[in-house]
Amino acid sequence: MSYLNYHVAQVPSGWRKILHLNWPLVFLVTAVSCIGFLMLYSVSGGDIDRWAMPQMERFAAGMVLMFALAFVPIWFWRSISVISYVICVLLLVLVEIMGDIGMGAQRWLVLGPIRIQPSELTKIAFVMTLAAYYDWLPVEKVSRPFWVLIPVLLILLPTGLVLMQPDLGTSIMLIAGGGIVMFAAGVSLWYFAAVIAIVVASVTAVMESRGTDWQLLHDYQFKRIDTFLDPSSDPLGAGYNIAQAQIALGSGGWSGRGFMQGTQSRLNFLPEKHTDFIFTSLAEEFGFVGAGSLLALYVLILGFCLHSALTNRDRFASLLTIGIAGTFFLYFSINMATVMGMLPAKGSPLPLVSYGGTSLMILLMGFGILQSAHVHRPRG
Amino acid sequence: MRKSDREIVESSRSITRRVLMLGVIQAAVVSVLGLKLRSMQIEHADEYRMLSDGNSIKIRLLPPARGLILDRHGTIIAGNEQNYRVTLTREEAGDVSAVIARLRRIIPMTDRQAAEILEEIRKRSAVTPVMVADRLSWSEFSSIALNAPALPGVTPESGLSRSYPRGGDFSHVLGYVGPVSDYDLSKIENPDPVLRLPEFQLGKVGMEAKLEEALRGKAGARRVEVNSAGREMRELSRQEGQQGATVQTTLDAGLQNFATQRLGEESAAAVVIDVTNGDIVAISSSPVFDPNKFVRGISGPDYRMLMNHDHRPLADKTVQGAYPPGSTFKMVTLLAGLESGVINPGSRFFCPGSLQVAGRKFHCWSRGGHGMVDAVQSLERSCDVYYYELAQRVGIDRIAAMARKLGIGVKHDLPMSAITEGIAPDRAWKRERYGQEWQVGDSINASIGQGYVLASPLQLAVMTARVATGRAVSPRLVKAIDGVPEPVPEWPELGINPLHLRTARGGMDAVMNSSHGTARRARIIAPEWQMAGKTGTSQVRNITAAERARGVISNDQLPWNRRDHALFVCFAPFDMPRYAVSVVVEHGGGGGAVAGPIARDILLYALAGGLPPISAYPDDGTRAKVQEMWSKMNLAPSARPAETRAKA
Incomplete structure (x- = not known):
């Protein structure tokens, strides 16, 4: 594979690339992040140094990274995709062996001053690999069983490793993210139907396994499922978070209680109000207007990404864009569904808004690569 | 390998189709999220608002x-x-x-x-x-x-x-x-x-x-x-x-009760230390007040009565009161003199009844003088001139150092309020405090525990315990917390020559038990509890020369608050000291006559673990007085009661 089919002559070069960035996307990402700063300031009770300032610093660093990545030619990403995939898998193995135990799950890898969460890195790397795979694979072979099996294995390998950490949330996101790329690449719909059938069957099996010797999930995960199904069953224990989050969210009403006026957040009824449950604070303080606006911003980001994918005639770039946008979509929809009580609580951040370095960095990296795909799209 | 145009077109078309499908699915998900949001925030907002307002768990x-x-x-x-x-x-x-x-x-x-x-x-x-x-x-x-x-x-x-x-x-x-x-x-x-x-x-x-x-x-x-x-x-x-x-x-409720009643309505303080481990077994300041009144919220008149009482019932005189120790300080001066080598136990000074120093006449309490006096006799008779002579030779700095060594002028760490440090004055202290040079007259005053010297009853008890044992005994009040005993340190030696200590103790023994002793009337005659002590009478006013010429007015004729403080320190048994006691009676008069009997009674009660046999008292009319006093007391039931069940 060479980069000849990119019509290099027509791709902007040097600083001119800056004119060809997907600027609406840059602004949208910045806008959402600003909402994040505002909310972090609010939930800290007006203590800017607590969460808002560190988050802003990371955002600044992340933006620099994003622009840097946007300037890297897209064919570079394609050529390193396999290597990055291998590295990620190795890191996942490493974290399994010597990872730091945090929050009941092995997720962090500490290398000197840097703390890496390989599972986050994997989200991008393996989307990239899948995109490269389908770019290489002749279109007519896409739905042949053998050629379907390969990407499935590519997805299952890191997923299995992440599941061992154990991090059910990320594993589901990896499968869904991979599925989106495969779906976009044109794999026959029958395969998806089959997978859905299998998932339904295995969920049944998992639920049946409870209490037996071959129990497939941790007790705390079962408990989360229980409280998801019936939050009122344990209003002070595991169901507390969800119940309080829903109260916060619902009590926001049309226009909310006002900036820094959310009683749920103020009185510490809300758990993890600066990370996974930050959407509830937003909804409480700015009401339907605020929460709906954030949702609209997310949809706009998604829309610009998909538009970029549609107008990109390079198969790799297009699939990669769809994969990254799909991951982003999964992030925010899972988080929102969780805090609204539609999915079991499983600890996923609200993209660009929740406090947390790794997630923010990975997202901005993803957007950087997405910009690279946009800048270097074939022209003429 | 360059892709053919056909391939690219086919790929784009396929992707476009699938992206549109994906878009529809994503739009559906977002719609569900939006609808849920709308349902919660608009349709059910009131319910949630109520839950939030009534929230909920306190x-x-x-x-x-x-x-x-x-x-x-x-x-x-x-x-x-x-x-x-x-x-x-x-x-x-x-x-x-x-x-x-x-x-x-x-x-x-x-x-x-x-x-x-x-x-x-x-x-x-x-x-x-x-x-x-x-x-x-x-x-x-x-x-x-x-x-x-x-x-x-x-x-x-x-x-x-x-x-x-x-x-x-x-x-x-x-x-x-x-x-x-x-x-x-x-x-x-x-x-x-x-x-x-x-x-x-x-x-x-x-x-x-x-x-x-x-x-x-x-x-x-x-x-x-x-x-x-x-x-x-x-x-x-x-x-x-x-x-x-x-x-x-470390307190003993029976002894504490006895000591408190023995002090009676006097404005006084008594401290009893177990010299073997530093335990304060009794520490009583009188008059007392009823702490239960404070718990319930004391009434205005009751509080005013306590505040306006001239005997200051609210003050803890045992650790907060700083008194001129008077002659009870003489052990300090004597030991400073012996340790510095200025004198030896046999050295004598002549006491003509007064001493002229730097143009000022310093009087001995005995106007006729004591004649030739050695170390033991100086304590026995409490000769002042002996100490005037000694002080001039030893110098104040060595006296102050000895005072601190024996626990005066240092703060003892006890869980009590406003503990005073007392004053063991020296040249540096006076320079800092008054910006003046130390005068020889200051030394002479200090040598007999007057002038700038101040000590609390607690410090006097510690001093006595240290003289009695030769060890740096420090007082303690907490015996155990939650059943875990507080460790008793091995009190280090003071590093004072045992011969010198024996001399001081011998002097204190003579105070009680020799025919010339100033506190003979307060002695114990039971041989196993043989007591050694020292009287102290400290002036709270200056006696002018004119007054002295007219004849010093006796205490009885003075208003209460201008009378001398009566002090007494003692320990027993003499051979194997167990308890050290200090008693200060504010404006009580003579130490030997007023404070001595109180200290003896408390000491005897401590030694006997209750009221002692009357035979411990000298058979000279004291017994009748003591028995009469006992009969008037309303002592708390049994000194060492069986374990009382703890009320929660």
């Missing part, structure tokens, strides 16, 4: 029971008692005045009190319980409980309150607790939330204050569901608090 603190304070034998000297009280809640009472009127048939209440309570209830929110009466008797309490149907909104409650079963005996050393004031809170950084409970009690002074942290315990908590008005709907969970630590003191 933590109510359960005050912990305060730790008990015991004497060395396990007798409770500070405990907790049930306090029965009733509260009234307006919302439930309906007609408040009618309920109060009915309540007044059970609990006596003046019209004014009733009016105050009504006013208080009106001011508070309808759901806040207001205390109507507390410290009810059990019969009042139970009849209120019995009449509950006729008393809507009235809730009988019981809680714990501090009580001091020994009354005033330990009033100064233990101090007392009281309601937490805003001032208390302002002094504490990051106060424990339990302090904000209205009925909570905090150690205010004395050991109660100093050991507050250990005694307080840990609050428990109840999780209750409340409605938006803060009214409790139900209890969700309950975690009991943890009682504060039980503090066992």
